[in-house]
Amino acid sequence: MTIITATDLSKRFKRARKDPGFKGALKHLVKPVFKEFTAVDSVDFSIEEGESVAYVGPNGAGKxxxxxxxxxxxxxxxxxxxxCGIHPFENRQENARNIGVxxxxxxxxxxxxxxxxxxxxxxxxxSVPTDQFKRTFxxxxxxxxxxxxxxxPARQLSLGQRMRCDLAASLMHDPKILYLDEPTIGLDVSVKARFREFIKYMHKERGLTAMLTSHDIGDIQELCPRMIMIDKGQIIYDGAFAEVTRRFGWEQKVLVTLSDDTPAAASAISVSLPAHASAAQDSPTALTVRFDSRLSTSGEIIRDLATSLPIADISIEETSAESIIRNLYEGSLSFSESTNG
Amino acid sequence: MAEQIRLEARPKYVSIALTSFQQAITYRITTLTNIALTFIWVFIIYYLWKAAFNEKQMIQGFTWDDMRTYVVLAYGINALIGWRISSNMMQTIRTGEILRDLTRPLNYCGSQLSIATGWAIVEGIISLILTIIVGMVFIGIQTPASVSAGLLFVLAVVLGFFTKALIVFSVSLLTFWTLNGVGISWSREAVINILSGTIIPLTMLPGWLQAVANVAPMRGIVNTPILLYLGKVEGWEAAKLLGLSAAWLVAMIFFANWAWQTAFNRVEIQGG
Known part of the structure; x- marks a missing residue:
């Protein structure tokens, strides 16, 4: 059963546009100029009851x-x-009974x-009935x-203890859906592990639907089979988390530092590199080469580079899920262009 | 032990008020100090009036006995909603803490009133004790004009309390736009102090201001309760004043909720 649906959902804010300095402040006072800012841009998704979904994206993406x-x-x-079949804004209080935050x-x-x-x-x-309250508590x-x-008192709790109490607080009314907004921020490794165990337990025991926004890849990896990624207000990926590593896990990067300024190194080297590899010039002395690790080994690529360029240093970047996500955030990978996985 | 938890359920707004009461108790020293400082004003105003009554037996219908009772009660009642209630409301908006209340099945105005009530129970008790000590021992205030005057006074104080809480609530909503509440709070206090009759009884205001103050909602906060206490108004007149307070309270409930809806619809909530 579908429990959350967003259809062509958009949210635009008006932001005051102020010119710098005293003159700008004065101008704003007399005649304020507003600029529209789209935080969420025609977003579509739906979440089934009992699903755990990670909702990720860089800061300011619209999460x-x-x-x-x-x-x-x-x-x-x-x-x-x-x-849960109702429009949250028009029925905020009724909606609140179905959710924990x-x-x-x-x-x-x-x-x-x-x-x-x-x-x-x-x-x-x-208004939780007494027997249900006792049981949940x-x-x-x-x-x-x-x-x-x-x-x-809450003020005397450590961050980890506070998080445990906050989890209890958000679940006292036995909600169907739990929204977790950066829940593990600042927690130590063991507290994080316990947090994840708990969410898994609630999922198993109560069929809790969870939507998690987090920058912590471990949270996503362990808790959420599905990931929705948003950037600049638009969904750029919605699918299995494992698919991300499968689709992008083949890509490897070689970062090259050149000993002399070689502004045209990227174009010079692209002739000798295999077709599936691409080189990008980061600065006159730095080069990033991406290649498909299924078709070439990093040794072959380095050999090609070493024969034609003055190499000072070389490093190979690992393709962990974390680096894939980081690349997606930074815009150096795109889901649409990579269909050959 | 986990078994110690209270099992019988309470109505939600009662529960919030009692929790707020508990919170206020943890701040009892601060609360005591704040209210005690308010009473410094009582002494200042007391001596001013004392000087004025040296010349005259009666000023605008008030004898010296009436007047010193008025001064003590006015500050005692006004202390029921202190700075903290308004700064609490403003702070939840400014810091985005308001999210906590908005993800619950609560009417925001209702929950803020409950919190204010919890505080006022503590501030009210302290204020009452101070009023009795300062009033009875040092200044020698009168007892209520009659038993019924005393009861009507209590009723009027309750109506006035919620009216002031709703005024504070509505004004605090301006924080959604300004994000800073100091200037707003000062202006609000000044207007309430004048129009409620806290600084001087309304009959002593200039004519045009008196005309405004006589029908404005602030009157119910201080002036009406004290007039009832002193027995200055009785019978039909008393009923009319209480009716005015009650009507304003109802109007303020609608206004506050409308203002909240407007603020809520228009402004984004601070923070991520």
Missing amino acids: STTVKLLTGILVPTSGEVTV VFGQRTQLWWDIPVIESLRMLGDIY DELVDVLELTPLLNV
Whole structure:
């Protein structure tokens, strides 16, 4: 069953355009000029119940805006978004009952009161029936090992402890969907591992649908079989995460530093390189050569380079999922041009 | 132990108010200090009026006994909604913390009023104690004119409290546009202090301002409760004043929710 759908969804903001300096500030005061800024640009996707989806993209790509549209905090400029069969913005409160939200960078616990009081209050806010509340509370305390933290005010918790309590807080009302916005930011390795275990457990036990925005490749790799990547407001990839490594895993990079200025090195070398390899000049003394590791070994490529260029240094870049994603962020890889995988 | 959790459910806004109450208790020293500082003003104003009443027995219908009671009560009631309630509201908007409330099945205005109520229980108790100590021991204020005057006073204070909370809430929404609340807060306090009768009773304002203040919503915050307490208005007049307070409260509920809807629709939420 489809639980989240976005159809041709767009969100545009008006941003004030100010010229620099005092004159600019004065001009803005008298006659403000606004520039339209498209944060989410005709986005289409749908998520099935029980799916775990990573929603990734560089900073400012439109991830948070999308999540705000899904939670009903922002009204779409055009297009449609449906969560559990309702439009979030028009039915913000009803939508809120179906979702839980965890923001890695801000807590939802009350700062100065014991955690247990925040959790109880959340049960009241969502009008959770007593027996269900007791069951959920006991389960979450048990799985997240919260017992020693319950009587501690949130401000005295470490980041890892706080994250565990925040997870409990977002799940007290047994939501169908959990949005996780950078949940593991700043957490240490062992806390991260426990966090991932917990999300897997909730997925298995409750069939929780999870949508995760994260820059942490480990989160995505372990939790989300599916990845949606957004850049400049548009979806640039939507599919299996494993597919990304399969499609781009063949590409390798050789980074060359030249001992002399050779401005035309890239064009000079492209003659002697095999057809599947391409060279790009980064500076007069630096060159990046990409090639298909299924067709050539890095040794062959380096040999071709060494015979015709004054090489000072050479390094080979690994193709981890992380580097693939980084390349996609930086725009040096594109899904559309690579269909030969 | 996990078993210690309260099992019986509470209505959501009651639960928020009680949690806010608990939070306010953790700040009791700060709260006490803030309110105590307010009472320095009581002494300053007290001596000013004392000087004025040296010349006259009666000023605009107020005797010296009435006046010193007025001064103490006015500050006591006004302290029910202190700076912290407004700075809390503004801060949630400025920092984007408001997201926390918006992803919940809550009316934002309702949850802010609940939080304000929790604070006011603590500030109210401290304020009441100080009013009694300062008022009874040092200044010698009067008791309510009658039992019914006392009861009407309590009712009027409750109406006035929510009216002020809604005014503070509506004005705080301007933070969505300005992102800075200091100037807004100062202006709001100044207007409320004058039009509510906190600084001087409304009958002593210049004619045109009096005409405005007599029908403005701020009157219900301070002036109406104290007039009832002193027995200056009774019967039909008292009913009319309470009716005005109640009508403004209802109007403010609609206005605050409309203002919230407008602000919410137009402005982006800060932060990622």
